[in-house]
Amino acid sequence: MTTSLPPISTLLGPPAPPSLPQLPYQRWASQHPPKDPVHLFTHKTVLVTGSNTGLGFEAALKFARLDAGHLILAVRTPTKGEVAKQRIVEATKYPSERISVLKLDQGSFVSVRGFLRDLEKVLRGRGLDVVVLNAGMAAPRWRVCEETGWEEAVQVNVLGTAMVGMGVMGFLKAGGKAKGDGEGELGQLTLTGSVGHMYVKREDMMGLLDVKEEEEEGGLLRVVGSREFFGVEKSYSVIKVLTMYVMQGLMECARREEDGEVGVWVNVVCPGFCVTDLGREFPWYLVWMTRVMHWYCGRTAEQGGRSLVSATLLGEEGHGGFWVNDGLARQGDMVTSEEGQRLQKRLWKEIRDICKRELSIK
Ligand SMILES: NC(=O)c1ccc[n+]([C@@H]2O[C@H](COP(=O)([O-])OP(=O)(O)OC[C@H]3O[C@@H](n4cnc5c(N)ncnc54)[C@H](OP(=O)(O)O)[C@@H]3O)[C@@H](O)[C@H]2O)c1
DSSP: OOOSSOOGGGTOOOOOOTTOOHHHHHHHHHHSOOOOOOOOOBTOEEEEESOSSHHHHHHHHHHHHTTBSEEEEEESSHHHHHHHHHHHHHHHOOOGGGEEEEEOOTTOHHHHHHHHHHHHHHHTTOOOSEEEEOOOOOOSSOOBOTTTOSBHHIIIIIIIHHHHHHHHHHHHHHHHHHTTTTOSOOEEEEEEOOGGGGGOOGGGGHHHHTOOGGGOTTHHHHHHTSTTTOOHHHHHHHHHHHHHHHHHHHHHHTBOTTTOOBOEEEEEEEOOSEESSTTTTSOHHHHHHHHHHHHHHOEEHHHHHHHHHHHTTOHHHHTTOEEETTEEOOOOHHHHSHHHHHHHHHHHHHHHHHHHHHHHOO
16 A cells, blocks of 8 residues: 555654553653654645644644645634634744634534534535544533533543544545545544553443443443542543544444445544643642642643644554554553453444434434
8 A cells, every 4th residue: 555654663752661650651751752743744634623722732733834735623612713723823824724613512412413514514525634533621520411411521522522533434534535546545533542541440440340231221331421430530541441442433434335444544642641721620639739740740732742643644554553652552451351342342332323323313
C-alpha cells in the first residue's frame, strides 16, 4: 500500500524506562515531551472535536500550521469556536475561509444529529481525511444528563464519542476512497484516551464483572453510570477503558461493506498528563492536588497536542493501537485480558445499539 504518510520510525521517540510506578512515569513523561510533527496535511480535511480550548485547540492550531486543506472545529459553544478560529488565524495567517465552526454538544443526541447534518452540508459531497474525537470531560460529581438520562461522563465521553465516530465513518471511508479507489491512504479516526486506563484493576470493574449476561436488564452501561459505581478518579479511568472498547467497536464499523476490508484506520492517543482546564469543576482539594501534579509532572497543552497530531500519521501500523509518548504502548489488562474482551463485546453491543437507534431518528 502506498501512502504519503511519513515512515513510523520518524515519529517514534525514546521509550520510558520499563516498570516505572505511575508518578515517576509521569515525571519522566513531562521531561520527555513528544516530538512536534512536521508532516504536512495539505489537501486534507481535518475535523477536531472539543477544539475551542486545551488539547483540541492546540491540535487544531497545529493542523492549520501544517497546511490542512480544510479545518473543521466542532465545539459545544459556537461563540467559543469563533474565538478559537480567530486565534488560529492570527497565530498562523491560515485563511479564515478554510476553517468551519460547527456546533456539537455530546451531552445531547439531538445535537449530535444536528452536527452530522451540518457536517454533511459543509463537506458538500467531499469526504473527511482525519477526525480527532477529543471532546471530553472529567465528571466532578455524579450528575445525569437531563435530555438522555445517562450519567454525564458516560453520555459525553462514551455515547457521544461513539455516536460521532459512527456518524463520521461514512465520510472517512469516502475520504480514503477519494485517494484512489481504496488504494493508498485511508481516512484516520483518532480518539483521545489516557494511560489512566492501564491502571484500572479488576476490583475497580467489580460492579460490572458481577453482572451475569442473563441479568443484564438496564445494561452494563447503566452500572458504569450509576451513583453507586461513581468515584471522581475511578470513573474517569474506567471511562478511558471504555474509550478503548469504543475504539475496538469502531474498528468493526471501519470495515468496508463491499469486501470486509479495513476502510478507515482507528486508534487511541494519550497526550500524557497536561495542564488544561479538564478538572475545572473538581472539588477544591482535587483542584489543589491537580495543580501540584501539574507543577511536578505536567506537560503543556501544546506538548500534548503534538501527540494528537502524530497519532493521525500512524496509518496501518497504528490501526487498533494506543499511542503515547511517541510509541505504540501495551494496552491495559482490562482491555487485553479474556475477561476484558468479554466485557468489551457486551458493552460495545449496548453502546452500538443505542447509537444506531439515535442515528436512525430523522
Ligand atoms: N489534560 C490531560 O491531562 C489529559 C490526559 C489524557 C487525556 N485527556 C483527554 O483529552 C481530552 C481533552 O481534554 P483537555 O485536557 O483538553 O480538557 P479541556 O481543556 O477541558 O477541553 C475539553 C474539551 O471538550 C469539550 N467538551 C466538554 N464537554 C463537551 C460536550 N458535552 N460536548 C462537546 N464538547 C465538550 C470542551 O468544551 P467546553 O470548553 O465548551 O467545555 C473542550 O473543548 C479529553 O477527552 C480528556 O479526557 C486529557
